Amino acid sequence: MLRYLIQRVLVMVPTLLIISFLIFVIIQAPPGDFLETTLAELQARGENMDQNQIENLRALYGLDQPFHVQYLRWLFGQWDGLTHIKGGLIFGDLGYSFEYNQPVSDIVGDRLALTVIVSIASILFVWIVSFPIAVYSATHQYSFFDYFFTLIGYLGLATPSFLIALILLYFANIWFGTSIGGLMDAAYVGQPWSLAKFWSIMEHMWVPVLVIGLPGTAGMIRRLRANLLDELNKQYVTTGRAKGLPPMKLLVRYPLRISLNPFIADIGSLLPELISGSVIVSVVMSLPITGPMLLSALRSQDMYLAGSFLMFMAFLTVIGVFISDILLALLDPRIRLGAGAEK
Numbered sequence: 374m375l376r377y378l379i380q381r382v383l384v385m386v387p388t389l390l391i392i393s394f395l396i397f398v399i400i401q402a403p404p405g406d407f408l409e410t411t412l413a414e415l416q417a418r419g420e421n422m423d424q425n426q427i428e429n430l431r432a433l434y435g436l437d438q439p440f441h442v443q444y445l446r447w448l449f450g451q452w453d454g455l456t457h458i459k460g461g462l463i464f465g466d467l468g469y470s471f472e473y474n475q476p477v478s479d480i481v482g483d484r485l486a487l488t489v490i491v492s493i494a495s496i497l498f499v500w501i502v503s504f505p506i507a508v509y510s511a512t513h514q515y516s517f518f519d520y521f522f523t524l525i526g527y528l529g530l531a532t533p534s535f536l537i538a539l540i541l542l543y544f545a546n547i548w549f550g551t552s553i554g555g556l557m558d559a560a561y562v563g564q565p566w567s568l569a570k571f572w573s574i575m576e577h578m579w580v581p582v583l584v585i586g587l588p589g590t591a592g593m594i595r596r597l598r599a600n601l602l603d604e605l606n607k608q609y610v611t612t613g614r615a616k617g618l619p620p621m622k623l624l625v626r627y628p629l630r631i632s633l634n635p636f637i638a639d640i641g642s643l644l645p646e647l648i649s650g651s652v653i654v655s656v657v658m659s660l661p662i663t664g665p666m667l668l669s670a671l672r673s674q675d676m677y678l679a680g681s682f683l684m685f686m687a688f689l690t691v692i693g694v695f696i697s698d699i700l701l702a703l704l705d706p707r708i709r710l711g712a713g714a715e716k
Contacts, residue, residue: 378699381695381698385691385695388691389684389687389688389691392684392687393448393462393680393684393687394444396680396683396684396687397443397444397447397676397680400671400674400676400679400680400683401440401443401676403674405674406431406436406674406676407436407471407472407673407674407675407676408427408431408436408471410673410674411673412427446460446461447460447461447462447468447676447677447680448461448462448463449461449462449463449464450464450466462681462684466478467481467677467681468677468678468680468681469677470670470675470677470678471673471675471676471677471678472669472670472673472675472678473675473678477677477678477681480666480678481663481666481681481682483661484661484662484663484666485663487556487574487660487661487662488662488663488664490574490578491556491578491581491582491585491660491662492585492643494578494582495581495582495585495586495589496586496643498582498583498586498590499586499589499590499593500593500636502586502590503589503590503593503594503597504597504636506522506594507593507594507595507596507597507598507601508597508601508624508629509522510522510523510594510598511597511598511601511602511605512601512605512624514602522594525591526590526591526592526594526595527591528591529587529588529590529591530588530591530592532587534584534585534587534588534654535654535657537583537584537587538580538581538584538654538657538658539657541580541583541584542580542658545579545580549576555577555658555659555660555661556574556577556578556581556660556661556662557570557573557574557577558573558577561573562661580658581654581655581658581660584654584658585654593635593636593639596635597632597633597635597636600631600632600634600635601628601629601632603632604627604628604629604631604632605624605628607628609627610623610627610628613627630704630705631704631705633704634701634704634705637697637700637701637704638697638701639697640693640694640696640697640700641690641693641694641696641697642690642693643693645686645687645689645690645693656668663682666678666682667679667682667683670682
């Protein structure tokens with residue numbers, strides 16, 4: 374196990390370096406840069422910017438440098454010979470946002486905290502709701518409630534999330550008087566954290582959690598039900614029943630344990646969702662989380678803000694896959710770490 378962990382960590386480093394290069398290439402792929410996009414918007418409004426000012430800003434932000442120089446400066450920062458001066462993603466500096474004219478770390482603070490709160494609540498909702506429903510459906514196949522939950526699952530998968538968001542926002546306002554849009558009342562926007570602000574967030578939280586969590590819940594129910602049905606029809610379960618094992622003990626100890634693989638395997642995709650979120654739903658519901666900010670950064674070619682978001686998502690993906698691989702090996706005895714390499 375220790376050898377496997379060391380190998381995986383050593384592989385993660387070049388993987389993240391390659392991802393960082395690809396991210397920077399993709400961000401730089403559209404023609405122009407942030408200043409040219411801004412200049413085009415000003416000209417569309419009938420305003421102009423002095424050419425000398427444009428060149429000075431381009432030199433200030435390093436946009437006049439070749440591609441490889443910009444990439445190395447973003448990744449490793451600025452150096453004076455052998456001495457590191459400032460910046461660099463590997464030194465924890467996320468860069469400078471052109472659009473907001475602030476360091477990236479100062480911009481994403483509250484949005485990142487709210488994103489984590491919404492995402493973790495959505496993940497818990499998916500697990501808490503889908504787990505008992507899937508187990509009941511698999512152990513009571515073709516019953517009334519099995520058909521009922523199957524219908525609800527198909528509706529959850531087929532209905533667009535933004536439509537569910539609009540419906541829930543309307544009824545939340547009619548029934549509970551909850552303000553439409555946002556994650557808190559307008560009086561708490563931009564204010565320091567307090568107990569009143571926290572309760573305002575909790576009051577608004579259930580709508581985005583339901584909207585973001587319903588599609589994932591429906592999909593998880595279908596997958597866990599199918600896996601559990603497959604395990605229940607295997608020979609070792611029949612043998613356990615023949616030997617007189619209690620039904621609950623037989624279910625929990627073997628089939629259910631192995632059927633949990635989707636829950637564990639999803640960690641690799643759930644962690645980056647803490648940052649990306651559901652962008653369309655976030656825009657529709659005016660949620661102050663990182664999804665809309667990432668979309669705006671990509672549209673305006675704010676490369677350091679967008680690159681920091683995407684790089685952090687890649688880091689969470691690599692860490693999530695690593696954690697899920699370890700947990701799967703501990704959960705399922707059929708999985709052996711490094712089995713392919715030994716062969």
